[in-house]
Amino acid sequence: MSPPKKGYRKCSRCDRNRAERFYTPRGRICLDCRRARQRKSARDARVHRTYGLSVDDYAQIFKFQDGRCAICRETRRTNLAVDHCHKTNAVRGLLCARCNSTLLARGARDRVDVLRRAADYLEKYPAWEALGEPRYTPETGRNDG
Ligand SMILES: [Zn+2]
Numbered sequence: 001m002s003p004p005k006k007g008y009r010k011c012s013r014c015d016r017n018r019a020e021r022f023y024t025p026r027g028r029i030c031l032d033c034r035r036a037r038q039r040k041s042a043r044d045a046r047v048h049r050t051y052g053l054s055v056d057d058y059a060q061i062f063k064f065q066d067g068r069c070a071i072c073r074e075t076r077r078t079n080l081a082v083d084h085c086h087k088t089n090a091v092r093g094l095l096c097a098r099c100n101s102t103l104l105a106r107g108a109r110d111r112v113d114v115l116r117r118a119a120d121y122l123e124k125y126p127a128w129e130a131l132g133e134p135r136y137t138p139e140t141g142r143n144d145g
């Protein structure tokens with residue numbers, strides 16, 4: 001790796017050599033990484049507010065599910081959505097957008113293994129397994145969506 005060209009700086013997060021315009025005057029992290037970090041902290045705050053899960057809680061469930069959707073098991077590059085039961089407020093687990101929005105309807109796609117996992121999922125919540133205790137969304141500040 002050669003040192004950055006003149007007028008370029010190396011981002012301490014993504015390791016790319018990028019032009020000065022991607023940085024604040026004294027910044028060590030490029031614009032894209034800075035935005036990603038802001039997005040992540042906004043998401044962390046929303047997950048905590050809406051589902052009562054800390055960053056560690058989420059990471060624990062994510063790890064428990066091998067970073068995959070609990071139902072279709074397909075790996076997603078993006079973060080998985082927190083799924084909860086609208087009747088009991090139980091936090092059930094992490095699902096991909098497809099399984100979360102159309103639980104079974106399209107997530108299953110005629111696959112028996114997926115349907116079985118969906119049934120298991122509804123009987124045994126991965127979030128509770130991962131965290132070792134029942135968890136519910138906070139009573140106040142409900143903000144379903
Ligand atoms: Zn960067």
Ligand SMILES: [Zn+2]
Nearest residue numbers: 069072096099
């Ligand atoms: Zn899925």
